[in-house]
Amino acid sequence: MSPNFIHTYVSVDCVVFGFDHENRLNILLVERHLDEAKQIKLPGSLIYSDEDVDDSAERVLYELTGIKKMVLKQFKCFADPSRAINKDDIKWMDEEYKHHIDRIITVAYLSLCKIDHKINSTKYNTVNWFPIHEVPNLPFDHNKIIKESLVEIRRWIEIDFSIIFELLPKKFTIRQLYQLYSALSEKYIDIKNFHKKISSFNYIVPLNEIETNVSHRAARYYKFDAKVYKKNNTKLIK
Amino acid sequence: MSPNFIHTYVSVDCVVFGFDHENRLNILLVERHLDEAKQIKLPGSLIYSDEDVDDSAERVLYELTGIKKMVLKQFKCFADPSRAINKDDIKWMDEEYKHHIDRIITVAYLSLCKIDHKINSTKYNTVNWFPIHEVPNLPFDHNKIIKESLVEIRRWIEIDFSIIFELLPKKFTIRQLYQLYSALSEKYIDIKNFHKKISSFNYIVPLNEIETNVSHRAARYYKFDAKVYKKNNTKLIK
DNA sequence: ACAAAAGTGTTCCGGTTACACCCATGA
């Protein structure tokens, strides 16, 4: 065996997006403990020897939120040989996994979560939402992963518009959907035309319920009907 | 260290597409040798201990074709624990790498090549084009990888139309481009309208040269101007 | 002359865009 072939550990890191009440994209970060210090990072784990990566990501998401069957999407393998050469990172891995790890490859996943959903982590003591533009410096190449995940979530919504509803409450107004879509697609759309278009889709179902306590005409709540959507599969933008 | 974390080799496999003169998508496959028997497979390699995956894929492509700087795109990590449990596959790995490998994770890449380009492999004795619909049973999960690569190449062209020209000769007719596009996008487009649209793009440059020896009106040759394209970046389909 | 494909022109249609206008509600 040529000694210069990689023989390594492989991990999974998950970027979980949420959409807050101030119309900002957020991501979930967890706390890691190094000596007595705390540092935040992306949730992740080494994969098990009998696990597929998708299963591993599903496990990480469950350990993170307590939710089973979250939508998820693998988007990139990060394998820069120097992605884990920071001393603190190596030290943390030594402590966390009780073994010296000199190089580590990670497979990054995207996931989506309603921001009001109760987070019930079975693994982490501290799990918090961070607005995407307020994410501090993170260990390893986690900042890079997050940056690329933003490109990926936009692409994902182009491919499958329906996943956008994973970020909204079950009942939502068209304005909420508009603001989420705007936060993701960045190109301007007239809200009136957006409204007309969205409400013309048969998988956007109007409810007999409107907003309360708003200082203007109350907006109607709608829900997303996934079954109808699957039959038609209309893209928002052709 | 918990013993149930994966500690493994990581490889790269490349699906290289070409477009033949009968308007079929082809892929490059190589021969592997097991005992005295030959078997064809996707080109690939374990990654080196100081290599990033992208670099590794670039190296595999160079060893395969002799071409430097081929376009490439990582598209998925395949890590099913049972993707390498076939006895022949294990035996082959034992011989190829002189070491027993019980599990292997691979990162799959897409690449594109003009089918008339000379193939000058520095590693493989036998490298051949296979029409996509005539690919035989391959070892590991290579058939699965190829299947998913087809979905991916279509997506890639949606995102960046210009990469389609990697599959065409430098001089091409609009009909050639039409047939390639049809092979990839599968939805019918009227060739007249396609012609009109394509020739309206300023990055599709008409040449002072037309077909010869055709039994109908000779078509004009065009070339693709990447610089102009980069400035405008028009998508074929909005 | 005919076949086959290049290349151009024209019409039609549907969806997007840009608004104007009215409605409902709280302050």
Added chain:
DNA sequence: TCATGGGTGTAACCGGAACACTTTTGT
């Protein structure tokens, strides 16, 4: 009564789809 946003209507516009027509070349 005013400000704010909900919700509807309409007309202009633009790009794609369909297809007719002319051109060019080999057989």
